[in-house]
Amino acid sequence: MIAENYSLTGKQILHFETFGFLVRRNVFSAEEVAKINGEFDRRRASILAEIDPEEKRTFTQWPTRNPENPFTASLLDDPRIYVPSEQLVGEDSIPIQSHCNSYGKSSGWHVDTFDRRLCVIKNILYLQPTTADRGALRVIPGSHRSPLSEDLRNMDLYGFHDDTSPFLNASGMRGEDIPCYIFESEPGDVITFNELTWHAAFGGYKDRRSLSYNFFTNPKADDEIESMKKIVEHTPANTQGLGTVGLEYHPNWLENADNNPRRARWINWLEKWGFTDVLNN
Numbered sequence: 001m002i003a004e005n006y007s008l009t010g011k012q013i014l015h016f017e018t019f020g021f022l023v024r025r026n027v028f029s030a031e032e033v034a035k036i037n038g039e040f041d042r043r044r045a046s047i048l049a050e051i052d053p054e055e056k057r058t059f060t061q062w063p064t065r066n067p068e069n070p071f072t073a074s075l076l077d078d079p080r081i082y083v084p085s086e087q088l089v090g091e092d093s094i095p096i097q098s099h100c101n102s103y104g105k106s107s108g109w110h111v112d113t114f115d116r117r118l119c120v121i122k123n124i125l126y127l128q129p130t131t132a133d134r135g136a137l138r139v140i141p142g143s144h145r146s147p148l149s150e151d152l153r154n155m156d157l158y159g160f161h162d163d164t165s166p167f168l169n170a171s172g173m174r175g176e177d178i179p180c181y182i183f184e185s186e187p188g189d190v191i192t193f194n195e196l197t198w199h200a201a202f203g204g205y206k207d208r209r210s211l212s213y214n215f216f217t218n219p220k221a222d223d224e225i226e227s228m229k230k231i232v233e234h235t236p237a238n239t240q241g242l243g244t245v246g247l248e249y250h251p252n253w254l255e256n257a258d259n260n261p262r263r264a265r266w267i268n269w270l271e272k273w274g275f276t277d278v279l280n281n
């Protein structure tokens with residue numbers, strides 16, 4: 001049954017804060033997932049036809065905020081995504097990036113940020129069933145916190161897949177052997193994690209699909225503002241090589257024809273901080 005109350009309970013929030021991630025099942029229905037996959041098929045085919053007819057890229061992503069995939073674009077304005085996100089990161093939090101991802105491979109162990117001054121979360125919805133040996137996201141519970149986070153970094157976990165760490169390989173460990181929670185899922189389930197949490201996915205295959213929606217704390221304290229300035233400055237370099245196709249914020253989304261007040265707040269913020277410049281170039 002699809003949950004009707006989108007707010008997280010105190011226990012769910014405690015789970016997220018303790019382990020650095022939270023799983024919600026059946027957030028989207030099979031019909032909705034079919035609609036998303038249909039839009040995904042069409043958009044992926046048009047991108048391939050346009051820029052990569054031989055499918056040479058191993059990883060491609062494109063922003064969700066695009067009228068070519070209207071239902072997928074609407075999910076950012078859907079309370080099933082923004083209500084829990086605002087509970088976890090703040091009522092005035094902002095979704096800076098939201099992507100459709102078509103991976104061609106696995107992801108070694110990594111974190112999305114080492115900066116613990118701003119809270120950033122990512123909501124991911126995998127569009128095919130995931131299992132341990134077929135692309136399930138893995139997370140190391142509690143690894144968003146010190147000192148576990150630094151301990152994992154110091155044991156050379158960053159980027160670890162199967163043969164990238166002499167230390168781990170000497171003990172016969174593969175990426176799959178690192179102790180973790182494995183998010184085996186059906187399309188419609190959502191995992192939300194703190195971007196400081198160590199994560200990976202193994203058993204990749206061509207066109208392994210997900211939608212991802214991140215939300216950032218609205219910076220207020222001096223150190224948070226400093227961090228956000230660095231993010232704006234480094235965003236062009238950090239997003240290069242990810243193979244993102246198209247504008248992060250399509251003019252149609254920026255137009256906000258329905259005068260959605262939440263979206264208006266996001267747009268003001270993204271313009272004020274310069275993301276509409278750095279991510280739309």
Ligand SMILES: O=C(O)CCC(=O)C(=O)O
Nearest residue numbers: 106107112137200201212
């Ligand atoms: O599914 C995957 O390959 C992992 C995705 C990931 O690492 C991310 O979104 O940060």
